[in-house]
Amino acid sequence: MVRFFSFILFFNFLLSCSNNKDSVELIDVDKLPLIPYPQELEVSRQFFELNANTTLHTAPVFKTKLYDLKNTISERLTQPLKVSNKECDANNFLCLKKLSSTDKKPANPEYYELTITEQGITLSAYTNQGLQHGIQTLYQLFVNDFHKKQKRKQWFLPCLTIKDYPQFNHRGLLLDVCRHFYDKDVIKKYIDVLAFYKMNVLHLHLTEDQGWRIPIDKYPKLTEIGAWRLDSHNNKYGGYYSKDELIEIVQYAEQRHITIIPEIEMPGHAQAALAAYPQYSCTGGPIEVVNDWGVFKEIYCAGNDSTYLFIEDILNEVMEIFPSEYIHIGGDEAPKYRWKHCSKCQHKMKEEGLKDEHELQSYFIKRIEKILAINNRKLIGWDEILEGGLSQNATVQSWRGMDGGKIAAESGHKAIMSPTSHCYLDYDLKSIDLKKIYSFDPIPANLTEKAKSNIIGGECNMWTEHVENEKELDRKVFPRMIGLAEVLWTYPKNRKFEEFYLRLQQHYPILDEMKINYGPETTGALLSEIFNSDNIFIALNKNLEDLSLKYFWKNDSTIFQNYISPIPFRSGELHVQAFKGNLPYGDELIQTYQHHQALNTKVNYQCNYHEAYAANRDRALTDGKIGSLDFRDGAWQGFWDQNVEIILEIKDIKAIKKVSMNFYQYANSWIFFPQKVSVDLSEDKKNWHSLSPIFNSNIDLSNAKSIKSFSFPIDQSVKASNSKYIKIRAEGLDQIPAGHEAAGQPTWLFIDEIIVN
Numbered sequence: 116m117v118r119f120f121s122f123i124l125f126f127n128f129l130l131s132c133s134n135n136k137d138s139v140e141l142i143d144v145d146k147l148p149l150i151p152y153p154q155e156l157e158v159s160r161q162f163f164e165l166n167a168n169t170t171l172h173t174a175p176v177f178k179t180k181l182y183d184l185k186n187t188i189s190e191r192l193t194q195p196l197k198v199s200n201k202e203c204d205a206n207n208f209l210c211l212k213k214l215s216s217t218d219k220k221p222a223n224p225e226y227y228e229l230t231i232t233e234q235g236i237t238l239s240a241y242t243n244q245g246l247q248h249g250i251q252t253l254y255q256l257f258v259n260d261f262h263k264k265q266k267r268k269q270w271f272l273p274c275l276t277i278k279d280y281p282q283f284n285h286r287g288l289l290l291d292v293c294r295h296f297y298d299k300d301v302i303k304k305y306i307d308v309l310a311f312y313k314m315n316v317l318h319l320h321l322t323e324d325q326g327w328r329i330p331i332d333k334y335p336k337l338t339e340i341g342a343w344r345l346d347s348h349n350n351k352y353g354g355y356y357s358k359d360e361l362i363e364i365v366q367y368a369e370q371r372h373i374t375i376i377p378e379i380e381m382p383g384h385a386q387a388a389l390a391a392y393p394q395y396s397c398t399g400g401p402i403e404v405v406n407d408w409g410v411f412k413e414i415y416c417a418g419n420d421s422t423y424l425f426i427e428d429i430l431n432e433v434m435e436i437f438p439s440e441y442i443h444i445g446g447d448e449a450p451k452y453r454w455k456h457c458s459k460c461q462h463k464m465k466e467e468g469l470k471d472e473h474e475l476q477s478y479f480i481k482r483i484e485k486i487l488a489i490n491n492r493k494l495i496g497w498d499e500i501l502e503g504g505l506s507q508n509a510t511v512q513s514w515r516g517m518d519g520g521k522i523a524a525e526s527g528h529k530a531i532m533s534p535t536s537h538c539y540l541d542y543d544l545k546s547i548d549l550k551k552i553y554s555f556d557p558i559p560a561n562l563t564e565k566a567k568s569n570i571i572g573g574e575c576n577m578w579t580e581h582v583e584n585e586k587e588l589d590r591k592v593f594p595r596m597i598g599l600a601e602v603l604w605t606y607p608k609n610r611k612f613e614e615f616y617l618r619l620q621q622h623y624p625i626l627d628e629m630k631i632n633y634g635p636e637t638t639g640a641l642l643s644e645i646f647n648s649d650n651i652f653i654a655l656n657k658n659l660e661d662l663s664l665k666y667f668w669k670n671d672s673t674i675f676q677n678y679i680s681p682i683p684f685r686s687g688e689l690h691v692q693a694f695k696g697n698l699p700y701g702d703e704l705i706q707t708y709q710h711h712q713a714l715n716t717k718v719n720y721q722c723n724y725h726e727a728y729a730a731n732r733d734r735a736l737t738d739g740k741i742g743s744l745d746f747r748d749g750a751w752q753g754f755w756d757q758n759v760e761i762i763l764e765i766k767d768i769k770a771i772k773k774v775s776m777n778f779y780q781y782a783n784s785w786i787f788f789p790q791k792v793s794v795d796l797s798e799d800k801k802n803w804h805s806l807s808p809i810f811n812s813n814i815d816l817s818n819a820k821s822i823k824s825f826s827f828p829i830d831q832s833v834k835a836s837n838s839k840y841i842k843i844r845a846e847g848l849d850q851i852p853a854g855h856e857a858a859g860q861p862t863w864l865f866i867d868e869i870i871v872n
């Protein structure tokens with residue numbers, strides 16, 4: 116009887132316990148939404164109940180205010196958490212513990228250990244920063260209602276052990292607030308998200324050709340004049356932060372263990388400063404704040420000693436605001452045109468025994484490094500600071516590929532990796548999507564073992580030329596930045612894109628709560644052409660498993676039909692839209708196709724297309740896919756600093772009535788129409804019949820993008836109209852013409868589709 120009674124009691128207890136849990140949503144322990152994924156994780160199927168009787172034991176050794184642990188949890192309980200600074204209880208505790216150097220744990224100061232049992236939560240770390248990482252992990256173990264700030268009597272957390280620390284020490288986001296200005300609250304929002312994903316650097320790009328955003332008391336015109344430009348509608352555009360605002364941002368970041376590294380650009384990308392103080396340029400001015408995008412020839416005069424005093428004064432005020440160990444001084448994209456033509460710069464080169472303008476740049480950077488060193492600060496510069504000799508303690512940020520970082524690391528310098536191939540968030544999803552950024556390995560290939568430790572981490576770079584507001588900024592940065600956060604934290608053995616992608620889906624409701632207007636992970640669809648012996652098909656390939664694709668041909672209909680299998684090739688405008696569930700996913704893809712006689716003809720090249728613009732490689736010019744006004748659309752083929760010379764060999768020759776081809780022009784990107792295009796025909800590749808060449812003098816230096824068709828009609832009376840071989844030669848501009856900022860530099864030729872009818 117007694118036995119039976121106790122059995123009922125026990126049964127009731129079980130019921131009430133499971134009722135508690137069953138009445139609420141529990142996190143799926145098989146799919147914990149942890150980003151970045153921890154180094155070690157062991158999880159069980161038990162849960163700890165956190166409720167108003169849970170006591171938070173704060174270790175007095177953690178001096179800094181943990182900015183929101185108690186409040187964050189208390190706000191989500193019907194009664195606030197209890198707090199104690201005594202030893203941890205045996206039951207129902209949330210206990211913070213300081214690790215000491217005698218603990219046998221990885222010595223990484225960011226290390227934390229999170230243990231959850233049915234009795235309580237223990238979070239241990241060496242530092243406040245480690246503790247904060249553990250707190251962010253803890254938050255990610257709650258269900259979504261927690262992030263929605265719902266109040267509950269109790270929350271259930273999975274019992275587990277996590278031991279975690281980052282692979283790289285430097286995990287950053289560069290934010291350009293110059294091309295477009297973002298106010299203080301946007302920056303604070305970004306600091307919160309950076310902390311949530313365990314990033315630790317916000318690289319704030321504060322000065323540019325198009326705007327100076329930090330007040331310098333000694334030189335008030337830097338913001339009075341330098342912070343403002345005329346936009347494309349001739350309206351005044353700009354802004355700057357007050358010193359108080361910058362200090363507030365720095366403190367906000369510090370509380371969240373994010374270091375703000377300010378970037379003050381020199382010697383190039385400094386036209387806004389030179390508009391305000393033209394006496395530090397080579398010409399003396401007048402100079403205006405730039406209202407266009409690109410690289411501009413006005414740079415600081417390196418031959419004038421007062422330039423260095425000016426910069427020293429600026430840096431002194433910058434260092435008063437920003438306590439970071441590193442100061443970024445830019446150093447990228449500094450055209451040497453002004454220095455070549457400046458008597459002061461040329462005199463300085465003679466005086467210092469410098470053999471060229473690259474050595475002058477190196478001299479310039481070394482003088483700046485000394486200014487920083489006196490103040491116990493270290494210099495970071497873009498990889499151009501390698502040219503002409505790297506200064507002694509400089510850290511290199513590698514952006515033009517991985518080589519700069521590799522060279523720096525092998526010569527004993529620290530390097531931060533942010534190559535355009537993987538880390539540029541201003542690039543569109545066709546070039547860099549989430550999967551691409553997630554595949555990034557910050558360690559350059561073939562780096563010696565010894566040099567590996569010099570790769571201190573990476574950054575994703577958000578340049579804002581074409582990003583005008585917070586909504587667009589969010590769409591560019593998210594979710595790609597989250598991919599990089601995991602790459603920089605989690606060791607490769609724990610990184611699998613498919614698993615990351617599933618965890619990320621669980622984070623979107625959290626990002627919604629953070630008011631992040633995230634964009635898609637990738638473009639929805641990829642097109643490929645399938646050439647069979649007698650038919651051509653277009654395959655629509657989805658970029659993610661959980662998408663579906665629909666399409667229509669314009670002029671037939673504008674109603675999307677489901678894509679099931681490859682569709683027959685034809686001339687026309689194909690519209691493709693991806694869907695995730697019932698919702699459109701990403702932008703509609705529009706591709707024009709054109710049928711013609713030379714489709715799928717092999718092209719023989721007497722020149723080399725550039726790897727970055729290879730498109731469909733040897734079939735790019737005969738795949739029937741017509742390049743659009745976006746020269747990065749994957750249809751255009753680009754040739755750098757050379758003429759185009761190609762021969763087509765047509766398989767089934769019919770009478771040719773016309774040969775035509777498109778060229779592209781966009782002066783801002785140094786792409787120009789050819790000067791001369793000629794077409795020759797031959798039956799045997801020995802005797803050639805030349806058609807009248809076309810000369811072109813339409814070289815437009817404005818920033819308009821345009822496409823021009825060069826067309827060669829063929830007189831049917833000439834025997835050559837039955838030719839098997841078509842030779843095309845396009846001669847580009849040798850140099851960018853005078854009147855352009857990059858006058859004298861080589862040029863690009865962009866061509867697409869040789870249309871033979």
Ligand code: ACM
Pocket residue numbers: 447448497514
């Ligand atoms: C850069 O993207 N010019 C560093």
Ligand code: ZN
Pocket residue numbers: 396397415416417418419453454457458459460
């Ligand atoms: Zn000069």
